Amino acid sequence: MNCEPLKEGSFKPLQLQPGYIAQNILSQRDKLNRYHSVYYYPVPEGKSGQQVVDGIQKQIELLGAVKTGNFCVDCETFQAGSGIQNTPQRQVNILHSSEQPASCFAILDTGTCLVADALFDGLMQKLKHYYQQRKGSKIESKGQRYEYGDFIFKVGSVSQASNFKGILIEIEYCPCVVAGDCMNLMKEMSQSLLGSAVAEQQSSFLKTKTDMIYTPADTMSQYLEHFNNFKKATSVNQAMNR
Amino acid sequence: MAVSSVTVSVEPVLESKIQEVKLDGQEIYVPPLSMSENLTKLAHKIDFYKDESDEKGKPTSEGEKDEAEEKVLTSFEQPSWVWDSVRNKLKAAFTEMAVLTDVLNIIKEKRYMVADPVSQDQPDNKPSVLLLAKKRGLVSAGSVLISGAERLKRSHSEHSNRAQDDYFIELLKIRQNWRLKKVGASILGDLTYKTAGSRFFQGGTFEVTKIVDDKTDTSTSHSRGSLEVIIPSELEGVAYIQVEVKSVPEMMDLTSVTLKMPAGLGVIRSDAYWQNKLEVAQNVLFCKELFAQLAREAVQIKSSTPHIVVGNQIITNAFPGIQLSIVLCHYTGKEKKIPQAPQKLEHNHVLEHSLHQLLREVHFKNINYVAPHPVNAMLGMSKRRRLAGPQGTSRRELVEMNVRDTLLEQIIKQTKHAVLRLRTMHVLDELALCIQDPQITAHWSCLNSSLECSVRINITAYGYEAVRSSLVLIIEVDTIQAILKDSRTITLSFEDKALQDLILWQISQHHIQVVQQLAKFHAWTVVSTNFNVGVGDIDLYGTAASLMMASPKGDKILAFRSGAYNKIQMYLKEIDPSEVVDTSPAVTNPKWQKIIGTFQAVDVEKLHGKTFSQKVDMVMAKLTSMS
Numbered sequence: 001m002n003c004e005p006l007k008e009g010s011f012k013p014l015q016l017q018p019g020y021i022a023q024n025i026l027s028q029r030d031k032l033n034r035y036h037s038v039y040y041y042p043v044p045e046g047k048s049g050q051q052v053v054d055g056i057q058k059q060i061e062l063l064g065a066v067k068t069g070n071f072c073v074d075c076e077t078f079q080a081g082s083g084i085q086n087t088p089q090r091q092v093n094i095l096h097s098s099e100q101p102a103s104c105f106a107i108l109d110t111g112t113c114l115v116a117d118a119l120f121d122g123l124m125q126k127l128k129h130y131y132q133q134r135k136g137s138k139i140e141s142k143g144q145r146y147e148y149g150d151f152i153f154k155v156g157s158v159s160q161a162s163n164f165k166g167i168l169i170e171i172e173y174c175p176c177v178v179a180g181d182c183m184n185l186m187k188e189m190s191q192s193l194l195g196s197a198v199a200e201q202q203s204s205f206l207k208t209k210t211d212m213i214y215t216p217a218d219t220m221s222q223y224l225e226h227f228n229n230f231k232k233a234t235s236v237n238q239a240m241n242r
Numbered sequence: 243m244a245v246s247s248v249t250v251s252v253e254p255v256l257e258s259k260i261q262e263v264k265l266d267g268q269e270i271y272v273p274p275l276s277m278s279e280n281l282t283k284l285a286h287k288i289d290f291y292k293d294e295s296d297e298k299g300k301p302t303s304e305g306e307k308d309e310a311e312e313k314v315l316t317s318f319e320q321p322s323w324v325w326d327s328v329r330n331k332l333k334a335a336f337t338e339m340a341v342l343t344d345v346l347n348i349i350k351e352k353r354y355m356v357a358d359p360v361s362q363d364q365p366d367n368k369p370s371v372l373l374l375a376k377k378r379g380l381v382s383a384g385s386v387l388i389s390g391a392e393r394l395k396r397s398h399s400e401h402s403n404r405a406q407d408d409y410f411i412e413l414l415k416i417r418q419n420w421r422l423k424k425v426g427a428s429i430l431g432d433l434t435y436k437t438a439g440s441r442f443f444q445g446g447t448f449e450v451t452k453i454v455d456d457k458t459d460t461s462t463s464h465s466r467g468s469l470e471v472i473i474p475s476e477l478e479g480v481a482y483i484q485v486e487v488k489s490v491p492e493m494m495d496l497t498s499v500t501l502k503m504p505a506g507l508g509v510i511r512s513d514a515y516w517q518n519k520l521e522v523a524q525n526v527l528f529c530k531e532l533f534a535q536l537a538r539e540a541v542q543i544k545s546s547t548p549h550i551v552v553g554n555q556i557i558t559n560a561f562p563g564i565q566l567s568i569v570l571c572h573y574t575g576k577e578k579k580i581p582q583a584p585q586k587l588e589h590n591h592v593l594e595h596s597l598h599q600l601l602r603e604v605h606f607k608n609i610n611y612v613a614p615h616p617v618n619a620m621l622g623m624s625k626r627r628r629l630a631g632p633q634g635t636s637r638r639e640l641v642e643m644n645v646r647d648t649l650l651e652q653i654i655k656q657t658k659h660a661v662l663r664l665r666t667m668h669v670l671d672e673l674a675l676c677i678q679d680p681q682i683t684a685h686w687s688c689l690n691s692s693l694e695c696s697v698r699i700n701i702t703a704y705g706y707e708a709v710r711s712s713l714v715l716i717i718e719v720d721t722i723q724a725i726l727k728d729s730r731t732i733t734l735s736f737e738d739k740a741l742q743d744l745i746l747w748q749i750s751q752h753h754i755q756v757v758q759q760l761a762k763f764h765a766w767t768v769v770s771t772n773f774n775v776g777v778g779d780i781d782l783y784g785t786a787a788s789l790m791m792a793s794p795k796g797d798k799i800l801a802f803r804s805g806a807y808n809k810i811q812m813y814l815k816e817i818d819p820s821e822v823v824d825t826s827p828a829v830t831n832p833k834w835q836k837i838i839g840t841f842q843a844v845d846v847e848k849l850h851g852k853t854f855s856q857k858v859d860m861v862m863a864k865l866t867s868m869s
Contacts, residue, residue, distance in 0.1 A: 100636060101637055104631070122618070217634065
């Protein structure tokens with residue numbers, strides 16, 4: 001993420017570079033796995049996040065998509081209380097998605113992802129002596145869900161502790177399960193909708209997974225990547241503002 | 243100096259004999275004899291009758307004196323040695339024993355002496371004595387048996403007469419079969435299926451009472467026993483569920499249904515055995531629960547077809563023109579109207595049994611939860627639902643998982659399937675009868691369920707079975723899936739005309755395939771085959787198939803066209819090589835001469851042969867010229 005250096009005496013609102021989380025997940029209609037791309041949409045200067053969201057939504061509706069409801073993806077971070085000072089602190093991120101209401105995704109900072117039943121939250125509560133929840137770490141992406149033929153669009157505004165952070169757009173292509181097969185198709189779709197700059201985002205995480213069957217855990221990893229980017233942006237902001 | 247001397251005491255040996263040693267070790271001594279007792283003892287030892295001549299002779303000097311003394315003392319002899327007589331007797335005994343031993347040894351040797359049994363006189367066989375003895379013996383044995391039999395008879399008669407015992411035994415039996423509880427002074431029992439999982443509101447409590455029977459008529463009391471059960475009034479009588487599927491004219495309004503009066507099935511006798519009474523009452527309860535559940539679902543569930551609940555009847559249309567009616571027939575015996583003649587009711591026993599099974603399944607699911615039974619999570623989720631979380635199941639799939647059919651929907655599905663299956667059978671049978679030329683055989687799969695079954699249809703020409711067209715029909719609830727030979731899948735509706743069309747079309751295609759095979763046998767060349775002919779009249783259903791083949795010499799060309807509803811048409815073109823048409827020099831190859839000529843229609847009916855393939859076979863054989 002590039003940030004323009006702050007000139008002395010001036011105060012410029014930070015321009016967040018677009019970050020893409022592109023996951024083209026082709027999933028068969030009746031199967032679980034679908035290819036999802038999560039794109040980060042930059043909020044241009046001068047506009048509020050809500051305006052941008054409305055604009056994108058209008059665009060999608062103009063395409064002919066049908067609104068089918070709301071969605072919400074949220075993430076909480078737990079940190080392992082370090083007894084030993086030398087070992088690095090282990091972090092566990094717990095993600096929930098309204099698209100998979102029965103599941104709970106636990107992603108470690110190493111990248112390992114566990115898909116568990118929703119009762120996993122209870123387990124984390126039991127472990128609260130070891131895994132303490134970081135205060136104010138809850139971040140979520142909420143918004144509308146549109147269906148358009150084989151595609152499903154989700155326009156979400158990201159907020160952390162009711163602070164608006166940015167916009168994440170998720171595009172899902174239902175028929176395909178292998179990431180590599182429809183990456184280009186996804187690029188084309190996102191290009192027409194979001195512009196070529198946004199469409200060029202490519203998740204580093206996905207580069208290794210182009211030939212494997214896509215799973216919901218991969219979507220969550222993409223979301224987590226973006227959430228981490230947002231958090232880093234915040235902390236950098238704070239560091240720079242001091 | 244004299245040391246104080248040791249006291250020495252002299253005492254007689256007072257060792258009295260031990261008479262007895264008690265168990266605790268105490269010794270009882272024989273009391274020492276007094277002087278008079280001692281004298282008596284010694285006197286007893288004197289043998290006054292002993293002959294003095296046995297004694298040892300004394301010296302003569304003393305002998306005379308002694309003799310005289312002895313003679314004087316002959317009346318009472320004082321033996322010289324008290325043990326003499328004993329010794330003599332022992333000696334005699336010993337001698338006799340020695341003699342006996344010698345004799346036995348000699349006998350053992352068997353050379354000089356042999357031992358023979360002494361013949362004993364037969365005892366006199368007095369028959370009268372024997373008879374008397376036998377009679378006495380028999381009489382005693384007889385008396386023993388008679389006493390035993392009398393005892394048994396007595397106990398048996400007591401047993402059958404005593405009503406008190408009977409009641410308890412019957413009570414034991416009833417407790418083995420039904421749940422009883424003592425409330426106050428009365429015994430109450432439970433008829434319901436509550437412990438089996440039923441959640442029906444109606445209770446079924448019966449009471450058990452004792453019969454005080456004054457009648458001595460044993461025949462009736464035996465059949466009743468001494469126990470009586472009182473059934474609650476709402477469960478009296480006999481009930482059953484009747485399911486009927488019938489076809490009604492399509493235009494008939496559902497609201498104008500005919501109400502049925504339950505036929506008189508007969509009531510259970512009031513003096514029937516308690517087990518029968520209780521079973522009948524339980525059946526009434528079950529039927530009521532079943533009907534109540536169905537009626538509730540019919541009213542509450544919103545479905546595409548409307549259901550009508552009228553009194554004790556539920557009526558719905560399974561297909562347009564097919565009506566399903568479920569009636570609860572409860573005959574309590576108190577009805578005033580008695581039908582003149584019991585109407586012959588159409589029962590669909592399979593569906594009725596299905597209904598009973600479905601309700602029992604509901605009961606079972608209420609009680610038995612699927613394993614595992616976790617403490618911290620929800621009970622009763624199926625394995626698929628439990629794995630939904632870890633597998634990341636989407637919302638749509640979760641919703642689909644939750645949808646469960648109600649009892650009424652399930653029975654309607656089963657009815658639809660049954661009707662569809664019967665219709666298909668009917669269509670296939672009719673077609674097989676009508677169409678003799680290719681034979682249609684149907685093989686029904688033995689693996690089927692109440693909602694799905696399958697049949698394989700083979701179309702073969704008689705005599706030419708090498709070519710076989712087959713298709714598989716999978717009969718589901720609403721539709722029939724037909725899978726053709728080339729794996730194309732066609733979904734047919736419930737109309738039987740659609741199936742008929744499909745089979746006729748397959749038959750027409752089969753004809754062309756048979757002719758193709760025949761061409762191979764006759765070495766004719768197949769010039770062209772087309773299973774989707776785009777020219778000619780449009781067929782009523784499907785596409786027509788055509789075939790054109792040329793004889794080995796190339797001078798005869800046969801063409802066929804067959805469609806589902808059109809008769810198969812055959813055309814023949816004979817090429818006469820002698821006919822020379824103006825050939826332009828551009829035509830270099832003589833084969834181009836063969837494309838001239840016109841086709842003539844051949845009347846297939848007039849050809850020889852029973853089946854179409856035979857006819858074509860014969861035609862081809864005739865047309866093939868060897869020269």
